[in-house]
Structure formats: C-alpha cells, structure tokens
Amino acid sequence: MKYLHAATRRELLLASGTLFAWAYLPKFARAEGRDPRFLTIVLRGALDGLATVAPVGDPNWVALRGDNALTLDGKTPALKLDDFFALNPAMPNLHHMFMAHEAIVVHACATPYRERSHFDGQDLLESGLAKPGISDSGWLNRALAGLAPGGRVDPKGSKVFAVGPVTPLVVRGAAPVLSWSPQHGLPASADTAQRLLDLYRHADPKLANVLDDNAKLAAIENAGKMDQKPGGPGPAQVRAYFAEVAGTAAKFLAQPDGPRVGALALDGWDTHVSEGIANGHLSQLLGALDAALAAIETNMGPAWRDTVVALVTEFGRTAKINGTEGTDHGTATVALLAGGALKGGRVIADWPGLKSADLYENRDLKPTTDLRAVLKGVLKDHLRADDRVLAQNVFPGSDGVKPMVGLVG
Amino acid sequence: MTANGKEAAALALHRFGFGPTGDSIAALASDPRGALLAELDRPAAGYLPAANLPSSAAASRAVFDFRAEQQAQKKLALRAQKVADGMAPTGSDASSAASSIVVPPPQKPLPNQPPPLPQQLIQDEAKARFDAALGCEIGFVERLVWFWSNHFCISADKDVAMAGPYEREAIRPHVIGRFGAMLQAVESHPAMLFYLDNVESMGADSIAGINRDKGLNENLARETLELHTLGVRSGYSQADVTSFANVLTGWTWVRPEDPEHGCEFVFIRRLHQPGDQVVLGKRYPDTGVDQGRAVLADLARHPATAQHIAQKLARHFVADEPPPALVAKLAKAFKDTDGDLKQVAKALVVAEESWTPQRGKLKPPSAWMVAMMRLTGVRPDNAIGRILGAQASLGEALWRPPAPNGYADSEAAWIDGVPHRLDIANEFANRVGANLDPLALLDSGLGPLASADTRATVTRAETRAQALALLVMSPEFLRS
Numbered sequence: 001m002k003y004l005h006a007a008t009r010r011e012l013l014l015a016s017g018t019l020f021a022w023a024y025l026p027k028f029a030r031a032e033g034r035d036p037r038f039l040t041i042v043l044r045g046a047l048d049g050l051a052t053v054a055p056v057g058d059p060n061w062v063a064l065r066g067d068n069a070l071t072l073d074g075k076t077p078a079l080k081l082d083d084f085f086a087l088n089p090a091m092p093n094l095h096h097m098f099m100a101h102e103a104i105v106v107h108a109c110a111t112p113y114r115e116r117s118h119f120d121g122q123d124l125l126e127s128g129l130a131k132p133g134i135s136d137s138g139w140l141n142r143a144l145a146g147l148a149p150g151g152r153v154d155p156k157g158s159k160v161f162a163v164g165p166v167t168p169l170v171v172r173g174a175a176p177v178l179s180w181s182p183q184h185g186l187p188a189s190a191d192t193a194q195r196l197l198d199l200y201r202h203a204d205p206k207l208a209n210v211l212d213d214n215a216k217l218a219a220i221e222n223a224g225k226m227d228q229k230p231g232g233p234g235p236a237q238v239r240a241y242f243a244e245v246a247g248t249a250a251k252f253l254a255q256p257d258g259p260r261v262g263a264l265a266l267d268g269w270d271t272h273v274s275e276g277i278a279n280g281h282l283s284q285l286l287g288a289l290d291a292a293l294a295a296i297e298t299n300m301g302p303a304w305r306d307t308v309v310a311l312v313t314e315f316g317r318t319a320k321i322n323g324t325e326g327t328d329h330g331t332a333t334v335a336l337l338a339g340g341a342l343k344g345g346r347v348i349a350d351w352p353g354l355k356s357a358d359l360y361e362n363r364d365l366k367p368t369t370d371l372r373a374v375l376k377g378v379l380k381d382h383l384r385a386d387d388r389v390l391a392q393n394v395f396p397g398s399d400g401v402k403p404m405v406g407l408v409g
Numbered sequence: 410m411t412a413n414g415k416e417a418a419a420l421a422l423h424r425f426g427f428g429p430t431g432d433s434i435a436a437l438a439s440d441p442r443g444a445l446l447a448e449l450d451r452p453a454a455g456y457l458p459a460a461n462l463p464s465s466a467a468a469s470r471a472v473f474d475f476r477a478e479q480q481a482q483k484k485l486a487l488r489a490q491k492v493a494d495g496m497a498p499t500g501s502d503a504s505s506a507a508s509s510i511v512v513p514p515p516q517k518p519l520p521n522q523p524p525p526l527p528q529q530l531i532q533d534e535a536k537a538r539f540d541a542a543l544g545c546e547i548g549f550v551e552r553l554v555w556f557w558s559n560h561f562c563i564s565a566d567k568d569v570a571m572a573g574p575y576e577r578e579a580i581r582p583h584v585i586g587r588f589g590a591m592l593q594a595v596e597s598h599p600a601m602l603f604y605l606d607n608v609e610s611m612g613a614d615s616i617a618g619i620n621r622d623k624g625l626n627e628n629l630a631r632e633t634l635e636l637h638t639l640g641v642r643s644g645y646s647q648a649d650v651t652s653f654a655n656v657l658t659g660w661t662w663v664r665p666e667d668p669e670h671g672c673e674f675v676f677i678r679r680l681h682q683p684g685d686q687v688v689l690g691k692r693y694p695d696t697g698v699d700q701g702r703a704v705l706a707d708l709a710r711h712p713a714t715a716q717h718i719a720q721k722l723a724r725h726f727v728a729d730e731p732p733p734a735l736v737a738k739l740a741k742a743f744k745d746t747d748g749d750l751k752q753v754a755k756a757l758v759v760a761e762e763s764w765t766p767q768r769g770k771l772k773p774p775s776a777w778m779v780a781m782m783r784l785t786g787v788r789p790d791n792a793i794g795r796i797l798g799a800q801a802s803l804g805e806a807l808w809r810p811p812a813p814n815g816y817a818d819s820e821a822a823w824i825d826g827v828p829h830r831l832d833i834a835n836e837f838a839n840r841v842g843a844n845l846d847p848l849a850l851l852d853s854g855l856g857p858l859a860s861a862d863t864r865a866t867v868t869r870a871e872t873r874a875q876a877l878a879l880l881v882m883s884p885e886f887l888r889s
Contacts (some may be wrong), residue, residue: 028561044871044872045871045872117868118870118871118872119846119847119848119872119873120600122872122873155425164839165839165840166839166840166842166843166844166874167840168843169843187832187835188831188832188835188878189875191837191871191875192827192831192835192875192878192879193831193870194830195866195875195879196866196872196879198883199862199863199866199867199879199883200884202862203860203862203863203884204884204888205881206820206886207824207827208886210824210825210827210828211827211828211831215828266872267872267874267875268871269871270871289865346626
C-alpha cells in the first residue's frame with residue numbers, strides 16, 4: 001500500500017491510453033449488437049430506502065413517519081412513480097428516467113446480512129459472500145473474470161474501472177483494475193467533525209473548544225457563501241464531487257475500447273440526526289446523487305442505451321424516526337437501477353407492509369427481495385454471465401437465489 | 410498478561426515511543442519498562458541503518474556545485490537571449506562563444522522526475538529518519554534523537570544540505586552516550602557554526618580581525634549558554650557571553666568552494682582572539698581550539714545544565730508541567746553519572762512519576778503522524794514529499810524551526826492545529842482506511858487506553874475510513 005499516493009489525472013489518462021491500445025475488443029464480440037456498460041455505485045452509510053422511495057399508498061405510512069413521511073400532497077410533494085410508490089422530490093432526473101422506462105426501483109430489498117454493523121454490512125455487500133468475513137475480492141471483479149470469452153464483454157484484456165484513492169472491495173480481485181481519482185477529495189465532512197466534537201465534549205473539553213471555535217470561525221469566514229458549511233464540505237461541494245466522480249466513470253466506460261464494468265463509492269448516508277428527508281441533509285445528498293445520475297447519462301452519450309447503473313447500499317434504516325429526527329441502522333431498503341438498457345418504469349416489490357407486526361424485529365422494513373437476485377439478474381441478462389458461475393463464484397452459495405428475470409430489455 | 414500490563418504497555422508505546430504497531434501492546438505487556446530499558450541497550454542504538462547518505466561536508470559541497478552550475482546556466486541563457494535580441498557585444502570573442510553554446514529550451518519537469526538536488530538530499534535524509542521511526546519496536550531511542558535534535562536545532566532554511574547529516578553526525582552518536590560529547594560535537598559542527606553565525610566571528614585582536622576591522626559575533630556563545638546548557642536566567646552575565654564568544658572565535662568551516670575539505674570543521678588561529686578568557690568565574694588560558702573545548706566540558710558538568718536538561722526531558726515525555734520530584738531524579742542521575750544520557754533515560758523509565766495515567770501531553774504533529782502510519786502499517790515509500798508537506802502544514806516543518814529554541818514542547822503550541830489534523834487524518838484515512846479493520850486497529854492502537862466513548866465513536870462510524878480518522882483523532886491517540 002502506497003501512502004498518500006493517488007494516481008493523478010494525468011497518470012491515469014496515460015494509463016488509460018495504454019489500456020485502450022491493447023484492450024481492443026474484437027468486433028465479433030459484439031455480434032449481438034449490444035456493447036454493455038455496467039456501473040455499480042456503492043452508497044456507504046446505509047441509505048434510508050423509505051425516504052428515497054416512499055410507499056405513499058400504504059395506509060400505515062403517514063402514521064409511521066409522521067411529519068417526516070413524504071406524500072404526494074405534502075409541502076414538497078413526492079414524485080409519483082405508480083399508485084403505491086413515490087420518489088423523493090430531490091431526484092427529478094431519476095424520475096424522468098423512470099418515466100422514460102430507463103429506471104427500476106426494487107424495494108424491501110436487502111443483502112443476506114441481518115446485523116447492523118456498517119463495516120460488516122459493507123464488506124458483505126461488496127464481497128458478495130453470504131456471511132461477513134475476510135475477502136480479498138468483490139463480486140463485480142469475479143463476475144468479469146468469470147465471463148465466457150467471446151461474449152458481450154470479453155474477460156480477456158478487460159479491466160474493472162474503479163474510482164477513488166482506494167479501490168472499493170467490490171471491484172478488487174483477479175481481473176486487473178484501472179483506477180482514477182479526482183485531484184481533490186472532499187475535506188473531512190461536517191458529519192465526521194460533529195462525531196469528533198461529540199467525543200471531545202465527553203472526553204476532552206480543551207480539544208472540544210478548539211474544534212468548536214474552528215467551526216465557528218469557519219462559519220464567520222464563510223458567512224453568505226452558499227457552497228460552504230462550517231466544518232465540512234457544503235452541499236454544492238458534495239454535489240460537484242458526486243457529479244465529477246460519476247461523470248468521469250461514465251466517460252471511461254463510454255470509450256469504444258474502454259473498460260465495461262466499474263464501481264465507485266459515495267459516502268454520507270448514515271443519517272442518525274436531523275435527517276432532512278424533504279428539506280435538509282438527505283434531500284441534498286439525494287439531489288447530488290440525482291445530479292450524478294444525470295452526469296452519467298450525459299457522459300455516456302450514445303452508450304447510455306447499453307448502460308445499467310446499480311445503486312446499492314449495505315442496509316436500510318429504521319422504519320420509524322428516532323428521537324433526534326433521524327433514523328438508526330435498519331435492514332431492508334431500496335436498490336435503484338438506471339440506464340437505457342433497462343426495461344424500466346417499474347417498482348419491483350413484494351411489499352411486506354408497515355404495521356408493527358410486519359416490520360423486521362418490530363423496527364425495520366422487512367426484506368422480501370434478496371439484492372443478489374437483482375444483481376444476478378443484471379449480470380446474467382446484461383453481461384451474459386453464466387448461471388452456474390453466478391451461483392458459485394460471483395455470489396457463492398446463492399443457488400437458492402434465482403436471478404431476477406426481465407430487468408434488462 | 411494482565412489488563413494493567415497491557416495498559417502500561419500502551420502507555421509506554423504512546424508516551425516513550427512512537428505508538429503501537431500490530432500486536433506490540435500485547436508483546437510488551439509482560440514487562441513494558443524492561444522493554445524500554447532494553448531498547449537503550451541495543452547495539453548501535455541511535456544510529457541510522459542507512460549508511461549510504463553523504464556527510465554534511467560532502468552534501469554541502471554538492472549543493473554548492475549544483476547552485477554554481479545553475480547560476481552559470483542562467484547566465485548563459487541570459488547571454489543567448491541578448492544575442493537573439495541583437496543586444497550582444499559585437500566583439501568576435503563574445504559572439505562566437507555565445508553561438509557555440511547550445512542552450513536547451515526550458516523544460517517542464519516530468520511527473521516522475523527526481524526533485525532538484527537540495528530537495529532530493531533532504532528527502533533522502535527525511536525518509537531514512539521516518540523509516541527509523543516507523544520500523545523500531547517502541548521508538549524510545551528515536552524519540553530521544555528527535556528530542557535532542559530539537560534541543561540542539563539548526564534550520565534547513567538557512568542550510569538545506571546539512572540538516573539531515575548534522576543530526577546523524579552530531580546527535581545520533583551521543584543520544585545514549587555522554588551529554589558532554591554531544592555538546593562538543595554539536596558546537597563544533599559546521600552546521601551549528603553556520604546556523605549561529607560563528608563562521609563569521611573573529612576576535613577583534615586576532616590577525617584577521619585587525620586586518621579586516623571586524624570582530625565578534627556572540628550568537629553561538631549566547632545560545633549555547635541560554636538554550637543548549639545552563640538555561641536562561643541561570644546566573645551567567647553579558648561578560649560571560651562576550652568572553653565565551655571570544656573563546657569560540659576561530660571555530661569555523663573550510664570555505665565551501667574548497668573541493669576536498671569544503672564545509673568541514675576547522676579551527677583557524679588567525680581568527681582566534683588571543684589571550685586568557687574568564688567564563689563563569691573561571692580563567693581559561695589560550696590553548697587555541699582546546700580553550701573552547703575546556704569551556705564546553707565545564708558547561709556540560711554545570712549543575713544548572715543538569716537541571717535545565719532534566720526539566721526539558723521530563724516536560725517532553727511526561728507533562729507540560731512535570732512533577733518536580735521527577736525533574737529532581739533526572740537532574741540527580743545527570744549529575745551522578747557525569748551526564749551519561751543512557752542513565753538519565755533509564756532514570757526516566759524507572760521513575761514512578763513517569764507513569765502517571767494522566768495523559769496531558771499533546772503529541773506534536775510529527776510524532777502523531779508517525780503514530781498514525783505505524784498503527785496502519787502504511788509506509789511513506791515515494792510519498793515522503795507529501796508527508797513533509799503535511800507536517801509543514803501542521804506547523805512543524807522538519808528541521809525548519811523558526812528560531813534556535815526549536816519547536817515548542819507544550820499543548821498550547823499545538824492545540825490550535827488540531828482541526829487541521831482532522832483534514833490530514835481524513836485524507837489519510839480515505840487513502841488507506843477502506844482496507845483496514847478499524848476495530849482491530851482500536852485494540853492494537855489503544856488497547857485498554859480506549860475510553861468507552863472512543864470505542865463507541867469508532868464502532869458507530871459510517872465507513873471504515875471515517876472510523877480510522879476518528880480513531881487517530883481520539884483524545885487517547887492525540888495525547889501521550
């Protein structure tokens with residue numbers, strides 16, 4: 001591991017030049033007429049699925065979340081998806097894609113993980129294993145490595161594309177990785193600073209004062225600036241960062257001889273306090289994510305029609321709002337798919353209901369769809385991954401989890 | 410091993426070393442004090458294993474040549490420009506000389522090109538120093554090196570070539586040797602003579618002084634008394650400073666342009682103030698260079714020096730306001746052993762006062778960064794420039810203290826930089842944290858020192874990277 005080494009844009013573009021020179025894919029490989037792109041976006045921190053796609057048709061919905069329940073006729077009305085579900089109003093681009101049959105929502109969805117640790121949950125989400133444990137490879141890398149030669153994507157000579165100074169686990173493995181990092185990462189988030197400040201207030205008042213004063217100074221310094229919040233990157237900065245990393249990934253994947261699969265991770269979804277579902281923190285994050293999806297569509301260009309983007313998270317959040325206007329670690333959530341290759345415009349859900357007895361352990365949305373079924377369905381129909389390889393190598397021990405049929409058109 | 414053993418081991422690693430690595434807390438738990446004492450007894454303790462670094466004189470000559478060449482290049486380019494502009498002298502000599510020289514067009518540095526020689530030298534030295542701090546088991550001896558290097562600081566801002574070699578030549582051989590020997594090595598080192606202006610000092614009545622109408626520079630003499638030995642307000646007078654400065658005249662270096670011995674120490678009688686000198690009430694006959702050696706030997710044995718060093722050591726390792734009993738023990742060890750620094754270090758380890766569970770010291774940025782890298786097993790490799798940059802941005806640029814009293818050794822000096830440390834920690838964690846298990850690091854890095862609050866904060870972090878940033882920013886990890 002190299003310390004503080006991020007490949008610069010220049011180095012990576014050089015690297016990609018080399019890649020394009022030799023990773024030429026023979027024409028017959030695309031005899032089927034589709035040259036598929038598949039991008040996975042890992043949302044670390046546990047996305048609140050109910051705040052993203054609200055079950056407005058469930059009779060218990062408003063009672064469950066009260067003022068925090070998105071509705072079609074609220075102050076900021078949710079965007080109608082079908083008679084039962086509506087999308088967070090911060091995501092007009094995704095809504096537009098949905099209406100154009102280029103997006104799918106899978107609800108009440110979860111990995112096989114049933115505990116509530118971010119670290120283990122993220123490991124399992126990315127490793128593709130059925131249980132938490134050490135893994136040095138991720139399901140996306142194994143999926144690429146396991147493709148049959150001469151298919152839609154030839155595993156020989158192909159690389160997995162990764163964004164970030166550290167390659168996400170989901171793309172690590174035997175298949176070579178091409179990675180790119182933005183020149184400037186985000187500064188420590190306000191969330192990180194707040195967690196530290198809480199710790200200092202309990203344990204070390206001197207350190208607390210310094211950190212607190214610093215945040216106040218930053219507030220004065222940045223007074224009137226819309227894009228800067230004290231103690232961390234502001235919404236505009238986050239938005240720009242999300243759009244940059246997602247848009248750049250799309251540029252790489254759009255290249256005629258570029259990588260065909262890739263992944264990136266976006267942090268910040270751990271909304272324990274003042275979640276701000278309709279107006280506030282989560283709303284801003286979802287807006288940034290929505291802009292990132294738009295950047296992907298734009299930068300994919302004509303390749304958008306051959307594209308599937310999967311947005312996945314380690315688990316969901318509690319069904320109810322907690323005592324600090326947020327939500328705690330939960331279980332089922334949404335998986336979002338976007339891209340021109342989809343048979344979209346559908347919310348897929350075996351809806352478990354929201355009555356107390358319907359909830360998992362009386363607190364979380366109950367998982368009724370295995371996320372692996374969704375991912376296996378995309379890998380099978382989009383990349384032409386083999387059933388047996390999917391069940392044994394990509395998601396080991398998932399024979400009982402059948403690939404979801406008909407996601408890709 | 411007991412929980413107490415582990416706690417003492419963790420304390421030993423943070424307070425006397427550079428922080429835990431891997432399973433070092435467990436490894437030391439049976440006898441943390443014994444492990445510290447054993448580090449002092451290792452053969453070649455204090456020396457850098459990397460022996461292929463140039464001497465201070467060789468490095469200085471190389472930089473002198475490098476700069477001379479650069480200057481010549483610039484001058485050639487200027488001449489060529491004048492020729493191109495038609496402003497050149499028309500004399501045949503000048504024009505033929507100019508036209509026969511090919512001046513390469515200015516080039517942008519390539520991404521992986523090594524830095525210019527002076528930066529390369531200091532990066533090599535810095536890397537060797539960091540590697541030593543990262544590689545050692547506890548790091549007590551390396552911490553002593555850093556302490557003494559700061560006590561006897563020079564600045565790379567004044568002389569970039571000698572900063573690293575000076576530490577290897579004047580400090581390291583003596584950190585567990587005699588204070589007197591270190592003092593002699595330091596005050597006669599060309600780096601110190603240049604830093605504190607003694608190379609230009611000459612006796613008013615010396616041959617050179619008379620011929621050039623020049624005289625004394627008392628900087629080195631004053632700082633030796635005030636900072637290096639006795640301590641400020643310890644009873645010496647201006648007359649002592651002047652006399653001592655006279656004693657030190659003639660202590661200088663060979664001019665850098667000398668190709669074989671440039672920048673080596675030399676005593677030049679021609680610069681030396683003739684006659685006896687009285688320093689602190691004692692008469693020192695003019696024995697040339699030995700006159701200065703004799704004064705330094707007496708300063709090393711002075712009780713005020715023992716007290717001054719004891720105070721600084723206790724403050725560095727234990728508390729900003731160290732317990733007087735501890736200072737007294739260290740001063741006694743210093744006096745009883747004629748400044749045997751190994752025995753003083755042992756007295757520090759053995760003293761009960763050194764093991765107070767209160768952890769009021771705030772690690773300086775450099776030690777905190779090393780601890781962070783040790784904890785994660787991350788090595789600087791080719792990124793030494795970025796590490797040095799981060800350290801400088803935290804206000805503790807390596808070998809570049811703002812003044813001869815070195816970097817401050819107190820919480821007050823460093824606490825305002827803590828918010829910026831969060832940015833450094835965040836960047837570091839984002840680069841390395843995703844591959845690491847933060848809960849395992851919590852145990853290996855803090856063990857029983859971790860409070861329930863810190864444990865909860867790390868456990869509840871949103872991502873591994875955030876968990877690592879919070880861990881290295883926890884009070885228990887920031888403090889020693």
